[in-house]
Amino acid sequence: MDLSVNNIEKSFVGKQVLSDVAFHAHGGKAFGLLGRNGAGKTTTIRIIMKVFPADRGEVLFDGRPFGYSTEKLGYLPEERGLYPKKKIIQQLSYLAELKGLGRSEAIRSVDYWLDRLGMAEYRNRRLDTLSKGNQQKIQLITTLAHDPDIVILDEPFSGLDPVNAMLLKDVVKEQIGQGKIVIFSSHQMNYIEEFCDDIAILHHGRIALQGSLGAIKRAYARDRLVVRSEQGEAIKEAFGDACTAREDKSLLIHLGSAGDKREGMRHIVENFDVDEVKVFEPSLNDIFVEYAGDGAQEVDHEAV
Amino acid sequence: MRQFRKIFGFEFKNYLQNKVFVGVTVVLVAAMAIVMFSPRVMEALGSGPGGAAEDVGAAADGGGLPIMLVVGEGEQDAEAIAQAFSGAFASYEVRPYYGDAEAVREQIVSGEAACAFVIESPLSYTYYVGNLSMYDSNTMVASEVLQGIYRQNAMVESGLDPQDASAILEARVSGTIENLGMDQAQNFFYTYIMIFALYMVIMIYGQMVATSVASEKSSRAMELLITTADPTSMIFGKVMASCLAGLLQIVAVFGSALLFFHLNSSYWGGVGIVESIFGMPGYLLAYMLVFFMLGYLIYAFMYGAVGSTVSKLEDINTAVMPITLVFIAGFFVSIFSMTGGDVDNMLVKACSFIPITSPMAMFTRIAMTTVPAHEIAISIAILIVAAIGIGVLSAKIYRVGVLLYGTRPKLGSLLKSLGEA
Numbered sequence: 001m002d003l004s005v006n007n008i009e010k011s012f013v014g015k016q017v018l019s020d021v022a023f024h025a026h027g028g029k030a031f032g033l034l035g036r037n038g039a040g041k042t043t044t045i046r047i048i049m050k051v052f053p054a055d056r057g058e059v060l061f062d063g064r065p066f067g068y069s070t071e072k073l074g075y076l077p078e079e080r081g082l083y084p085k086k087k088i089i090q091q092l093s094y095l096a097e098l099k100g101l102g103r104s105e106a107i108r109s110v111d112y113w114l115d116r117l118g119m120a121e122y123r124n125r126r127l128d129t130l131s132k133g134n135q136q137k138i139q140l141i142t143t144l145a146h147d148p149d150i151v152i153l154d155e156p157f158s159g160l161d162p163v164n165a166m167l168l169k170d171v172v173k174e175q176i177g178q179g180k181i182v183i184f185s186s187h188q189m190n191y192i193e194e195f196c197d198d199i200a201i202l203h204h205g206r207i208a209l210q211g212s213l214g215a216i217k218r219a220y221a222r223d224r225l226v227v228r229s230e231q232g233e234a235i236k237e238a239f240g241d242a243c244t245a246r247e248d249k250s251l252l253i254h255l256g257s258a259g260d261k262r263e264g265m266r267h268i269v270e271n272f273d274v275d276e277v278k279v280f281e282p283s284l285n286d287i288f289v290e291y292a293g294d295g296a297q298e299v300d301h302e303a304v
Numbered sequence: 305m306r307q308f309r310k311i312f313g314f315e316f317k318n319y320l321q322n323k324v325f326v327g328v329t330v331v332l333v334a335a336m337a338i339v340m341f342s343p344r345v346m347e348a349l350g351s352g353p354g355g356a357a358e359d360v361g362a363a364a365d366g367g368g369l370p371i372m373l374v375v376g377e378g379e380q381d382a383e384a385i386a387q388a389f390s391g392a393f394a395s396y397e398v399r400p401y402y403g404d405a406e407a408v409r410e411q412i413v414s415g416e417a418a419c420a421f422v423i424e425s426p427l428s429y430t431y432y433v434g435n436l437s438m439y440d441s442n443t444m445v446a447s448e449v450l451q452g453i454y455r456q457n458a459m460v461e462s463g464l465d466p467q468d469a470s471a472i473l474e475a476r477v478s479g480t481i482e483n484l485g486m487d488q489a490q491n492f493f494y495t496y497i498m499i500f501a502l503y504m505v506i507m508i509y510g511q512m513v514a515t516s517v518a519s520e521k522s523s524r525a526m527e528l529l530i531t532t533a534d535p536t537s538m539i540f541g542k543v544m545a546s547c548l549a550g551l552l553q554i555v556a557v558f559g560s561a562l563l564f565f566h567l568n569s570s571y572w573g574g575v576g577i578v579e580s581i582f583g584m585p586g587y588l589l590a591y592m593l594v595f596f597m598l599g600y601l602i603y604a605f606m607y608g609a610v611g612s613t614v615s616k617l618e619d620i621n622t623a624v625m626p627i628t629l630v631f632i633a634g635f636f637v638s639i640f641s642m643t644g645g646d647v648d649n650m651l652v653k654a655c656s657f658i659p660i661t662s663p664m665a666m667f668t669r670i671a672m673t674t675v676p677a678h679e680i681a682i683s684i685a686i687l688i689v690a691a692i693g694i695g696v697l698s699a700k701i702y703r704v705g706v707l708l709y710g711t712r713p714k715l716g717s718l719l720k721s722l723g724e725a
Contacts, residue, residue, distance in 0.1 A: 049531045051707065075531045081524025094314050098307055098532050142528055 001027030001062060001149060003181050008047055008057035016205060017043050021057070023200040023210055027149075030172070030182040032192040032213070034284075035202030036292050041185045042078065044202070045152055048183075049073055061150075072099065074148030078155045078185070080139045084128035088114075091127065092141055099146040106145070113141040117167060133164050140168065150181045157191050169194075189284040199284070201291045208291040217281040222258045224280035225265065227251045231272045238271070252280060307533045311541030315516070319549035332557045340564030343571035370418035372442075373401035375408060377423060385423060385453070392449050393442070408432055421446055426454045485674045488645070493577050494584045495642065495671040498592050499664055501554060502599065503635045506663075509550040510603045510631075511624065513543055514611030517702070518620050521612065526706045535703040539612075540695065543604040550600060551593075591670050591680075598687040599663025602694050603631060609698035612705030634661035638668040647672040657683050659690035 003025045010018040018040045025031035035041045047054045050066075059066045083091050089110060096106035114120045117137045122130060127138065136159050143151065156172070157165050172195060176182050186192055192199065193213070200210035209216065228250045229235060235251055236243045242254045255264045265277055282290075319325050374389055376382030382400040390398040401408065401420065411417045412434050419433040419442065429450065431443050452473055459469035517539075520526045529538060565572065565582045572578050606627050614623045634655060641652045647669055655665035656679075666683045669675045 046531070046707075051530055052703075073531070075528070077524070077527035077531070079524040079527050081527060083520075083525055084523055094310070095528065095532060097310050139528075 001179065001181050003048075003066075003150060003183075004060040004063075005044070005048065006058050006060060008044065008054040008059070010043060010047060010052075010054050018047075018054075018205045021202070021205070021207055023198075023207065025181050025183055025198070027181050028176060028179040029197045030176055030184055030195040032196035032199040033183055033185045033202065034187075034189075034192065034199055034288060034292070035185075039202040039292065040205040041202055042154070045075070045154065045183075045185065048152070049075060072146055072148040072150070074143040074146065074151045076140060076143040076151075076153045076156055078158075080136060082127055082135075082139065082142070085126060087124055087126060088119075088130075088138055089123045092138065092145060095142045096145040099148075101146050109145045109147070110141060113145055116171070117141065132159055133161055136160060137164065137167075140171070144171070144175070148180070150183070151175050152183045152185070154185045155187065156184070157186065157188055189288060193284045201288060203292045209287070213284065216287060220282055222261060222279045222281075223255045225253045225255065225261070225268070226276070226278050226280045227253060227268055227274060228276040229272055229274045231274075235268070235272055250276075305537075308537040308541050311533060311537055312545050315542050315545035316548055319545065325549065325553075329553050329556050332553075333560045336557060336561040337564050340561060340568055344568050347571060369395060369397040371416065372396040372398045373408060373411060373417045373420035374398060375401050375403065375405075375420065375422040377425070381423070385421075385450075388449050388453060389421070389446070392445050405430070405432075423450070426450070426457070486672055488647070488672050490580050490583075491672050492642065494581045494588075495668060496639075497581060498588075498671070499635070499638055499642075499668060501558075502592070502596055502664055502667070503631075505550045505554060505596065506600050506603050507628070507631065509546045509600065510607040510627070511620075513546050513604045514607040514620055514624050515617065516542060516546075517608050517611030517706075518614050518617050521706055522615060522617055530703075530706055535706070536696075536699040539605065539608050539699050539702045543601060543608055543695070546604060547597065547600050551596070554596070588671055591667060594684060595663040595667045595687075598684070598691050601691040602659055602663075602687070603627065605691070605694045605698040609701040609705065612702040613708065615708075630660055634664055637661065638664040642668055642672060657686060659687050659694075662687055 005021060005023050008018055008021045009016075021040070021044055023031070023033075033041055033044065046052060048059055048066075082095075089107070092110040092114075093103070093106040096110055097103060101109060111120070111123070114123055117140065119134065119137055119141075122134065122138075127135060130138065140156070143153070153172070156168060160168060169191075172182065176195070182195075184192055184196055197212060197214075198210070199213050199216070201208045226246070227235060232245070232249070232251060235253075236245075239253055244252050244254075246252050253264065253268075255261060261279060268274055268277055372389065372393060374382055374386040376385050382402065386398050386400040390396075396418070399417075401411070401417075403411075405422060408417075408420045408422060409432065412420060412432050415434075419431065422430045422432065424430065427450070429446065431446070433440065433442075456466070456469050456473060459472070460466050464472075520529060562582060565578070569582075607624055610623050610627060611620060614620050637651060637655050638661075641647050641649055652665050652669060655661040656669055657666075662683050666675075666680065670680060
């Protein structure tokens with residue numbers, strides 16, 4: 001399975017919201033759609049979900065126009081919300097039925113997910129009697145109960161405690177393992193880094209950067225080493241200005257060029273008692289700030 | 305279509321599970337039962353031991369009926385007039401009284417008597433009463449009785465036999481009315497009730513649709529719904545469900561009233577208003593259904609579309625105000641022309657073809673006057689076309705409106721984004 005978003009443009013009441021947005025998401029892989037508030041993420045998702053049409057461009061599924069009646073979509077909106085006064089089982093099966101399941105099939109699937117997420121005891125409770133995290137899990141069931149081919153998760157981890165976050169991670173990995181297309185939209189870069197093979201960063205309605213996360217990281221000059229050692233002071237002394245301390249107490253050593261990498265590593269390992277030495281790669285956080293920060297360049301940048 | 309059915313079912317079930325909806329319906333049906341059974345209950349109580357004692361005692365000590373005093377010019381006169389009055393005033397106990405005007409006043413102020421007639425001459429009297437009610441017709445009756453007595457006396461004095469004189473006075477003219485159109489006095493009450501029911505139901509259920517849309521939006525369930533179902537199914541499902549719920553409530557309330565009336569119809573004999581209401585012709589009920597359905601749809605679609613443009617429930621009252629005002633104006637055109645007695649005036653005629661006022665205006669005309677069939681057909685056709693048109697347009701507004709949060713969009717920008725979506 002393969003979802004292509006081809007050169008989408010959209011404007012609202014004269015204001016250009018998206019210009020020339022294009023990316024591909026593949027089945028069995030998670031795709032991260034990043035961007036600051038107002039960058040156009042939700043609009044892009046809504047166009048994929050056909051809430052409104054794009055002014056130009058198209059969305060293709062396996063190379064043909066997206067069939068909304070044949071392909072199933074599951075969407076977890078960032079703004080969570082269901083019917084507060086309704087019983088959980090009632091609204092979940094209603095929504096699953098709206099998405100095409102039969103009555104008994106819907107109830108069976110909802111019960112499976114309630115059980116899977118440890119929510120079976122709340123089956124006949126009203127939604128507004130649940131805690132925020134539990135409501136979040138209920139919302140996740142509306143996304144997955146009808147076994148969609150494409151799963152779109154907007155800030156799925158916000159508001160979850162570590163245990164529930166772990167549960168959600170398992171579920172997401174399971175969905176990816178089933179070969180589904182999973183699209184993530186989040187500000188929590190650690191989760192994106194953990195799940196997503198491919199990313200696209202939206203900035204002012206344009207794609208500022210996209211490609212495979214590994215390739216993007218490797219594209220940065222590999223001329224710095226991260227060292228973790230008990231002999232920090234000695235290393236600092238030996239390298240002088242080329243060595244700076246990082247926030248997590250590790251050391252960052254600037255080499256002359258990427259070519260000095262092997263020599264530098266050997267030197268450190270031979271002369272000091274080292275716990276860890278590796279080539280410095282920027283975190284997704286660093287990359288995000290670089291491409292979507294206030295000082296980010298407006299030009300399109302294709303890393304790979 | 306499948307989605308429409310699902311949404312319709314879900315929304316309709318919401319009404320049936322809504323405690324307020326069920327409660328109001330039960331209370332209204334109970335109220336109908338109380339009203340309709342009341343004469344039977346009162347009669348049952350009246351013929352019980354307490355009631356029987358009252359009947360006997362009333363004559364003896366006057367415990368039951370209010371007292372009317374009659375003061376004549378002389379002793380004999382007062383008694384004769386009192387006798388004539390007790391025949392005419394069945395709901396009073398008429399007593400002759402001997403005293404001056406001051407004593408009469410005291411009797412009334414102290415509550416001993418309800419009212420008094422002080423006869424000053426054969427053709428003049430003063431009526432004393434504690435509180436003059438709006439419907440007090442005692443003076444009319446008294447004048448008639450006194451006139452009769454005066455005329456009879458005059459005839460006898462001029463040589464006529466007393467029996468001939470009373471025969472002449474009692475002669476009555478008989479006539480029958482052959483009404484070729486509508487009897488507005490007969491139709492007035494049920495037309496009034498039905499117009500009012502139409503008004504209440506459209507207003508209440510229309511607001512319910514608006515609130516339901518706005519609350520889905522404010523609870524953000526809309527985010528999910530809009531990506532799950534298409535907006536046309538959503539708004540049509542909602543409106544149709546509330547339409548059916550409203551219809552069900554009307555049928556329950558009026559149906560039970562009708563049933564209770566028939567169970568007690570023998571006790572209601574002689575109460576003209578009630579008999580006229582339940583003697584309503586069947587075709588009018590059919591028209592009522594047609595105009596209710598179409599009128600309701602038009603307003604519910606508008607309410608739904610407006611509901612989709614507000615983000616907070618608090619804003620809904622201001623947002624629906626224009627629709628409500630138009631609706632109230634339409635209501636008053638119908639009501640005023642009914643009470644004014646001129647139903648077929650130009651204004652009502654015009655209103656009976658404008659979709660937003662025609663449900664009430666045309667219904668009033670059909671109920672109160674004779675309307676040519678083609679005018680009814682045209683009015684209904686316009687209504688159907690308008691209902692479909694407004695339905696489609698409201699689905700479009702809804703699609704745009706539900707995604708707009710923050711300040712309510714101006715009409716202009718809403719129309720602009722309608723064009724773009």
